[in-house]
Amino acid sequence: MWKWLTTLYHRLASPKWFYQISGLWLPWFAVVSLLFIGAGLIWGLAYAPMDYQQGNSFRIIYVHVPAAFLAQSIYVMMALAGVVLLVWKIKMADVVAQSLAPVGASMTFIALVTGAIWGVPTWGTWWMWDARLTSMLILFFLYLGVIALREALKPQDTAAKACALMAIVGVINIPIIKYSVDWWYTLHQPATFTLTEKPAMPASMWVPLLLMVIGFYAFLGWSLLLRARAEVLRREHKSGWVKDLLQRK
Amino acid sequence: MNKTAATFCRLKAKKSNLPSQGSVFLAALAREGRLQVRRRGDLLNPLVFFALVVVLFPLGISPTEEILAPVAPGVLWVAALLAVLMSLDALFRPDLMDGSLEQQQLSGYSLAALAMAKLAVHWLLTSLPLILLSPFLGIMLYLPWEAQGVLLLSLLLGSLALSLVGGIGAALTAGLGKSGVLMTLLVLPFYIPVLIFGTGAMQTAISGGNALPHLALLGALAALALTLAPWAIAAGLRITLSGE
Numbered sequence: 001m002w003k004w005l006t007t008l009y010h011r012l013a014s015p016k017w018f019y020q021i022s023g024l025w026l027p028w029f030a031v032v033s034l035l036f037i038g039a040g041l042i043w044g045l046a047y048a049p050m051d052y053q054q055g056n057s058f059r060i061i062y063v064h065v066p067a068a069f070l071a072q073s074i075y076v077m078m079a080l081a082g083v084v085l086l087v088w089k090i091k092m093a094d095v096v097a098q099s100l101a102p103v104g105a106s107m108t109f110i111a112l113v114t115g116a117i118w119g120v121p122t123w124g125t126w127w128m129w130d131a132r133l134t135s136m137l138i139l140f141f142l143y144l145g146v147i148a149l150r151e152a153l154k155p156q157d158t159a160a161k162a163c164a165l166m167a168i169v170g171v172i173n174i175p176i177i178k179y180s181v182d183w184w185y186t187l188h189q190p191a192t193f194t195l196t197e198k199p200a201m202p203a204s205m206w207v208p209l210l211l212m213v214i215g216f217y218a219f220l221g222w223s224l225l226l227r228a229r230a231e232v233l234r235r236e237h238k239s240g241w242v243k244d245l246l247q248r249k
Numbered sequence: 250m251n252k253t254a255a256t257f258c259r260l261k262a263k264k265s266n267l268p269s270q271g272s273v274f275l276a277a278l279a280r281e282g283r284l285q286v287r288r289r290g291d292l293l294n295p296l297v298f299f300a301l302v303v304v305l306f307p308l309g310i311s312p313t314e315e316i317l318a319p320v321a322p323g324v325l326w327v328a329a330l331l332a333v334l335m336s337l338d339a340l341f342r343p344d345l346m347d348g349s350l351e352q353q354q355l356s357g358y359s360l361a362a363l364a365m366a367k368l369a370v371h372w373l374l375t376s377l378p379l380i381l382l383s384p385f386l387g388i389m390l391y392l393p394w395e396a397q398g399v400l401l402l403s404l405l406l407g408s409l410a411l412s413l414v415g416g417i418g419a420a421l422t423a424g425l426g427k428s429g430v431l432m433t434l435l436v437l438p439f440y441i442p443v444l445i446f447g448t449g450a451m452q453t454a455i456s457g458g459n460a461l462p463h464l465a466l467l468g469a470l471a472a473l474a475l476t477l478a479p480w481a482i483a484a485g486l487r488i489t490l491s492g493e
Contacts, residue, residue: 086484138438145435149421152431158492162421165484166435169417172477173439176470180442184449 013090015232016241022225029222036215044208051205057121062209064114066216067107071139074104074220078146079171082164094160095235097167098150099227103220105143112136131185135178142170156235273358277366284343285374295336295375296382302328303386314391321390322400322451325383329404330411330440336375337415338432340367341423341486345493350423354490361483368416368482376408399454402464403447409471413478414439420485424492443470 011017044062051058078100084093115133116126146166153159236242306324344350353363384397418436450463
């Protein structure tokens with residue numbers, strides 16, 4: 001098993017092999033993500049019971065929570081890809097990191113927007129300087145910083161290594177930022193509102209949420225592969241196999 | 250290839266009687282001091298920037314004591330933070346342009362230590378005057394007297410972390426002609442914890458509490474930055490040099 005994994009890992013480092021194998025994986029990710037997101041949405045929006053305090057407005061959780069999950073884990077994945085690039089000099093890791101950044105930024109944006117929309121019925125305001133909202137906003141800026149760095153630096157090799165370093169520095173800092181913001185919030189917390197303790201969710205509420213989370217992760221795999229494949233073709237456009245591929249089409 | 254050259258030089262340094270790492274560090278300090286003192290404009294500009302930003306707030310919000318005094322810690326800290334960030338922008342660029350940075354990398358001595366010499370001198374000549382200026386600006390913002398000491402202490406500890414973390418951004422963007430906005434975008438999110446604990450210390454001091462826990466956390470941030478940032482700065486410089 002271990003040997004199989006390491007072989008897979010080494011093979012994925014080859015752009016050509018990555019392109020071929022990802023073409024086989026792509027439909028599976030697409031099917032799983034569509035299936036799970038579809039089922040989760042219908043179940044969550046139409047059949048899950050109403051929250052006894054928040055009514056129907058709680059249903060936005062089925063988009064908000066998976067997006068927030070992805071927003072945080074994609075940054076960690078980006079940093080891991082950065083480690084792979086800097087330690088093993090595997091260039092495919094940078095293709096992955098580059099493809100992850102915009103997906104992560106948009107997930108963070110979705111989490112922020114749905115959080116703001118959710119805030120209107122529950123808090124009565126679009127924006128609260130809530131600790132979680134604030135650290136999500138900072139995460140959004142971290143994503144934008146990495147994307148901007150890649151845009152600005154030339155050549156591609158330098159940009160790749162710089163983004164990897166930036167993502168690693170960011171991952172070390174995210175817990176520090178998170179805890180400092182939490183503490184700042186408890187110091188400054190306005191007395192006007194307290195988020196009521198959430199009751200333990202019944203299964204009919206959390207199962208669709210779980211489906212949505214799985215669906216979102218599959219969607220991440222799907223969009224990541226699509227982006228990475230396009231990027232591989234762009235980077236390898238001078239190599240023989242890409243030319244063959246284009247001629248066959 | 251650079252790496253093998255550096256290893257070769259290190260081996261050579263061991264054999265012959267080349268200066269030790271310590272004496273090279275001292276020489277780098279002296280060189281940085283001379284270079285930075287000669288660029289007088291770059292030393293003064295952050296101070297003027299700091300004062301100017303602080304002056305904007307009474308004009309923009311209100312000149313009355315009831316409104317200014319409560320926001321004074323935040324205004325002073327944000328202005329100081331931006332001034333430090335701006336001053337760091339050109340930290341490595343001149344050395345990259347004239348090639349001395351590449352020579353430092355090839356010398357076989359620790360690039361992290363050489364970068365630290367640069368940052369130390371920069372902190373001494375830019376951040377320290379900024380900190381000494383801050384109480385006067387505090388008076389102008391009606392900052393309560395009991396917070397003045399904490400202002401000095403928190404800036405003293407916080408500016409260490411600010412300089413070190415900002416150095417990473419400066420190292421990565423040194424190869425760009427102008428990087429002011431990009432560097433801000435990269436580094437500012439990492440400044441947020443320093444800002445929170447810095448203003449937190451001052452606000453507890455104003456409300457009569459004990460500011461020591463906040464100051465201790467600022468010190469912890471500075472210590473953490475001091476242990477990790479040099480390696481990140483050196484890695485950033487190597488990345489920048491590899492792109493030249």
